[in-house]
Amino acid sequence: MNESVADLLSIRARYAAVVKGDLELIAKERERIRTDIAALQDQLHLLDASQAWLEGLENNMPPTPGAGTDRVREEGAAEAVSGGGEAGKDPAPSTSVFPMKASGAPTLRDLIVEELRDQGRPCSAQDVATALGRAHPGRRIKEPAMRNALEAMVGQGRVRRIRRGSRVFYQADGVNASAKA
DSSP: OHHHHHHHHHHHHHHHHHHHHHHHHHHHHHHHHHHHHHHHHHHHHHHHHHHHHHHHHHHTSOOOTTOHHHHHHHTTSTTOOEESOOTTSOOOTTOOSSTTTTTTOOOHHHHHHHHHHHHOSOBOHHHHHHHHHHHOTTEEOOHHHHHHHHHHHHHHTSEEEEEETTEEEEEETTSOTTSOO
């Protein structure tokens, strides 16, 4: 019986060594993966910051000749604003990304921030589009364009996004976010 006990102890010791080795391998692999995740998160933060900076730079660049209407379509009509016209029709071909800038009138994004500050509370894209449509009847402002402009401004840090359930509201940066919609 002594041999069977010795064999049992020997088998137990081998299994214990295998288990211990496997646990050490798993711990090392987990640490390696954590390090990789941390490095990837750092890279992601840098890319996000670079993208926001470049988008801000792009939004402040003057339009290139002949590219105004193409750029509006590419940006999902984020700045698709024109004077007059019927709802549902494309903007006039002469409309560029900066239709009112040359005349000294405020841009759509400036109007949005001003409206959100005036409201002093979180507003939906539809609320802002409706208010700006009433305040500026010469500018055709559609809700999808408003949503795209608001999301771009969230990326720039000019506007905050507030989610309440399935609804999304926007508020000018620097306005108290605890106000109820």
